[in-house]
Amino acid sequence: MGIGTTGPRAPLRHSAGLGEAPLMTDTMQAARLDLRTGTFAVEDVPVPEPGPGQVRIEVKAAGICLSDVHLIDGSLTPVHATADKVTLGHETAGIINALGPGVPGPWTVGQRVLLQAGERCGSCAACTRFEPCPAVRTRGVDYDGGWAHYALASAHTLVALPDDLPFAQAAVIPDAVSTPWAAITTTGQVRPGRPAGVWGIGGLGTHAVQLLRLAGAAPVVAVDPLASARDRALAAGADLALDPADPALRDHVLAATAGRGLDLALDFAGVAAVRDQAVRCLSHGGRLVLVGLGREPLTVTNSIAFSYREQHVLGHYGSAPAHVEELVALARLHRLDLRDSITATLPLAEAAQGVEQLRTKTGDPVRIVLVP
Structure with missing residues (x-):
């Protein structure tokens, strides 16, 4: 299966709308996996628009996990994916860039946040009864994740970040x-x-x-x-x-x-x-x-x-939203120090290099983080 990149494209001007921060392009780069062919590449794609209850995040950091390596090599297959291609990345932190309709008041443009690594499907019988969802969807696996300049997230998957927690450290908390x-x-x-x-x-x-x-x-x-x-x-x-x-x-x-x-x-x-x-x-x-x-x-x-x-x-698999919130609270109070967790940071265009570095354990990495 192929790993590569496509070249950058000149940005297009775009005017900001109500509830949006200024946005300079109509297209962005995203590191995407073709689930049909196994091809992984950095591509130009449209900047996503937030729908009802969603926010758009300007991604500041996104971790590379061994699960991402396994998705690319085909040993791990998405269960609930609905598209032929998916933007990888389930460890994501950034700044709220735009609000969709119906996003509750506590969330505003410019806030620093991390994104939970997944969310309930919202439609199964268990969800309607507020029971544990048997079909939880994982960000960057079943739907587009954070290996991109911008990402969408349901408002209920946001976790506010303290100002003194760097984005790279915050991004790796989920997972x-x-x-x-x-x-x-x-x-x-x-x-x-x-x-x-x-x-x-x-x-x-x-x-x-x-x-x-x-x-x-x-x-x-x-x-x-x-x-x-x-x-x-x-x-x-x-x-x-x-x-x-x-x-x-x-x-x-x-x-x-x-x-x-x-x-x-x-x-x-x-x-x-x-x-x-x-x-x-x-x-x-x-x-x-x-x-x-x-x-x-x-x-x-x-x-x-x-x-x-x-x-x-x-x-055991993954974590619940409460676990992420507990860890952010511990980091806010300086009980949890994640400075040594970040082995290296790479630009988004070098996503394939980061994946290969983790696959081969080059440099004995803990976490490699993409910085779009």
């Missing part, structure tokens, strides 16, 4: 930070003073280490085959960093936890061998939370011991 936060606090039910482990210290796993320490888990054990990732985990707050190839890994975990084992283990790698190793490190009643996505069968090598120890394996 890179909120997914591990939700896995830790909601699915994993972290408990202060209880041991927890993280397998896979990449973009999400690095934040998981930081957030486990914030939540009071102790000790925090990090596991990754890369020495640089283990060093990063220690810098982020891990008490112990281990190589999964170490045959004495379980012994090290037991020694660090006074023989107890891990109350909570989080798999961010999505690999069968990781899950098997993590289960063997769990305590009685311990929980393994599967965050990393993988197609390999889920197996438990010693099911008798697993049942006897009353252990649990829990699936």
Whole structure:
């Protein structure tokens, strides 16, 4: 499948309307994936107009996630997409540029905001009953996302940003930070003073280490085959960093936890061998939370011991709007420091380069951010 760009086009003048900031072009660049052919390219497209209940965002930063890499390589397929092409990017922050009809008063042109990574479908029976929506649509997967100069968003998916939180750091909160936060606090039910482990210290796993320490888990054990990732985990707050190839890994975990084992283990790698190793490190009643996505069968090598120890394996996906709002509140109060989360920033025209850098782990990135 192809990865490339199209050349820039001269901007066209456009007059601002009621409720709009001045806009200089009728076209913009967007990094789009053709779902039929797998071709990924930066293209010229019309600047979108907000409909009822929508706002247009001038994008200031948009994160590149491993899910974006998997969308481009075809290993991840949108479930609810309705168009042949989609603008990627589910981690987005920027400034409100225009308001559509019916947008409530608290939102005004010029406000700094981040966008939730998805939204309810709004039409299924569960939505009408205010129950969890089984068909949540993901921004930049099922509908156009933030790898563009401008993006549309439903007003209810906006989260106001404090003035001192940089856009690049704010952009990665939905998903890179909120997914591990939700896995830790909601699915994993972290408990202060209880041991927890993280397998896979990449973009999400690095934040998981930081957030486990914030939540009071102790000790925090990090596991990754890369020495640089283990060093990063220690810098982020891990008490112990281990190589999964170490045959004495379980012994090290037991020694660090006074023989107890891990109350909570989080798999961010999505690999069968990781899950098997993590289960063997769990305590009685311990929980393994599967965050990393993988197609390999889920197996438990010693099911008798697993049942006897009353252990649990829990699936996890994404986060709820409340998790993002909690993290923004923590950042506002300077309890959460995301300065080290941004490995590099690239212009939108170099989106393909950023995707390749993340795919190959060049520079051992935590998050690469596009700046349109």
